[in-house]
Amino acid sequence: MTFVQIIDCKTDRVDEMSRLMDSWVEATQGKRTATHSLMARDRSDSTHVLEIVEFPSYEEAMENSKLPETDRIFREMVALCDGEPTFTDLDVVRDEQLNKLVVRSFVDEVINKGDIGAADRLCTADYREHDPSQPSYDVDLATAKEANREIMEAFRPTCTIEGLVAEGDTVCLRMSFKGRHVGPYQGVEPTGRDVTGTGHATFRCRGGKIAESWWNVDDMGVMRQLGVVEG
Numbered sequence: 001m002t003f004v005q006i007i008d009c010k011t012d013r014v015d016e017m018s019r020l021m022d023s024w025v026e027a028t029q030g031k032r033t034a035t036h037s038l039m040a041r042d043r044s045d046s047t048h049v050l051e052i053v054e055f056p057s058y059e060e061a062m063e064n065s066k067l068p069e070t071d072r073i074f075r076e077m078v079a080l081c082d083g084e085p086t087f088t089d090l091d092v093v094r095d096e097q098l099n100k101l102v103v104r105s106f107v108d109e110v111i112n113k114g115d116i117g118a119a120d121r122l123c124t125a126d127y128r129e130h131d132p133s134q135p136s137y138d139v140d141l142a143t144a145k146e147a148n149r150e151i152m153e154a155f156r157p158t159c160t161i162e163g164l165v166a167e168g169d170t171v172c173l174r175m176s177f178k179g180r181h182v183g184p185y186q187g188v189e190p191t192g193r194d195v196t197g198t199g200h201a202t203f204r205c206r207g208g209k210i211a212e213s214w215w216n217v218d219d220m221g222v223m224r225q226l227g228v229v230e231g
Contacts, residue, residue: 002092003058007051009077009085014041014049017080020073021051027069033060047082058091097166099205103173104161106203106210111159111177114152116145124211133219150186155179155195162198173201177217181226188228195225 011017021039028034034053042048055061064070078084102122109118119127119141129144130137139147151157157179165172178196181188199217203210223229 001057002095003055003061004090004092005053005055005061006088006090007053007077007085008088009049009051009081010047010083011049011081012047013080014046017049017077020076020080024069024073027073028064028067031067031069033064058089098208099169099171099203100164100166102205102208102210103164103171103203107159107161107173107175110148111152111157114156116149116152119145119148122210124206124209127210128212129215130213131215131217133215133217150183154183154185154190155181169205171203171205173203175199175201185226188223188226191226193226195222197221 018039021037025037034055036052036054038052040050040052042050053061055064106119106122109115110122123141125141127141127144129139129141129147131139131147134147136143157177159175159177161173162176163172163174176196176198178194181191181193181195183190197218199215201216202214204212220229
């Protein structure tokens with residue numbers, strides 16, 4: 001279970017605190033078990049500072065606290081604070097990265113279920129799509145839907161999410177896919193051949209919807225499997 005520790009302190013030496021965190025990151029390279037560290041300052045009280053550190057588990061957090069570098073940095077941090085910092089230990093019971101949810105929905109509904117119309121609900125009105133395998137690299141939602149419709153009808157593909165990583169408003173997808181060539185695709189008549197491949201896509205989200213996407217799919221590999229180009 002993911003574990004989060006919140007360190008709450010008062011200090012007017014925030015810049016020094018930030019440099020101290022840089023020192024800790026450098027000193028514990030290759031040793032620390034922490035996976036995410038965030039420092040935040042209260043907008044209503046500039047001396048109120050929170051440090052939030054995430055670990056894979058409570059046990060790994062305890063291993064991290066035993067590092068001599070962690071102990072040294074903590075003592076230096078206390079010296080920068082007005083009084084002793086307080087700690088809140090949290091077991092994470094739910095961690096929902098909402099931008100990942102909309103990308104999963106796009107894969108499930110638009111690709112795997114072939115519901116091209118679902119893109120209207122999942123994408124913003126000013127959505128832009130970038131795909132070097134398409135006639136134009138920068139297209140709007142309506143054009144992207146038609147291009148995707150051709151792919152869906154030609155291959156009836158199934159996409160498997162192999163990895164999904166989110167940071168800020170960006171989600172990166174690593175995927176594999178399979179299908180059968182049952183309809184015309186880019187001038188190639190149906191061959192009935194099975195195709196498989198891999199790809200990556202990056203999505204920029206806004207307001208709970210997908211605003212922009214960049215696709216890199218092994219289209220040349222698909223063409224080889226169709227016998228259009230030599231391997």
